[in-house]
Amino acid sequence: MIKGMNGRRTGRGNRWGLALVGLVLAILGGSALARGLGAFPQNWAAARTTVVDGNVVAFFARTSPGIWWLVALAALVVAVLAVRWLLVQGRRDARRVLRIEDGPTGVTEVSESGMAQAVAADVESSPAVFHAAAHLVGPRPEVRLRVVADESAPMGELSRHLSAVALPHVRDALDRDRVPAVARVSLEPSPSPHRVVR
């Protein structure tokens, strides 16, 4: 499934978030391991002692109650970030219509899915194409196509159909000189015209 701009944005956010969480956990785990192996100065953090030793207890006792407010604040920030992350996962392309005109006498919008279906049907009108699916990504419309083509058909026929028929139609319809398009073509053998009897 080709996702829109938001899908890509969500994916990038996920990667950064996961990398950050992984980094924090790796640092914490690494330090615990280092402490257990005695890599820290033994008079400060000796191996074979509990993590919450006298020093830690003393630190919290000394800075209480201010430290707990800080801890609460940090927890709140983490919670807010986590909730936001969760909500972002459900984000779909908010822009389901393409605004092609916004004047004092009204706006004109075209549904992205409606337009995409028309483009797909147009691409499918080529005899070399078995199946086509299109996606329109705004606000500057971009066309993403997935085409299943006949592997025995000449490749030129498909590219000619796209560049001379389907894409000019998109440009005419949207009244734009340039509409970027990406087509992903997979080839399949044409279904045998004869029934195979075994």
Added chain:
Amino acid sequence: MTVTVPAQRRAPLPAPERRGRTEVADRVVSKIACVAAAEVPEVRDVQPRGLPWTPSAGEVHGDQAVVRLNVSVAYPAPLHAVAARLREHVIDRVAAQTGLHVTRLDITMTDVGGDLP
């Protein structure tokens, strides 16, 4: 003895065309707009697009009206040109039939496809 008092003179009536008030309902504007929109050759289907609080595509405010339409347009028609023609035609027809001035016509092309006429 009876005294006949002359009958009181009536106040002069306003001109006939100014007697009473004519209100055009939202639904009427909506219907006229839909019919007019369907007359544009590239438009294959028209649906009034109401807002959650009103199912009617037209909204009349005084002598002005706002119309919202969902249309289905043939492909590959130049959508800008179709929208411009549609706007002009609907505004003309509503003005001719109701005298209302359509100040705003929002068009959403929900469906694109089908052959050109």
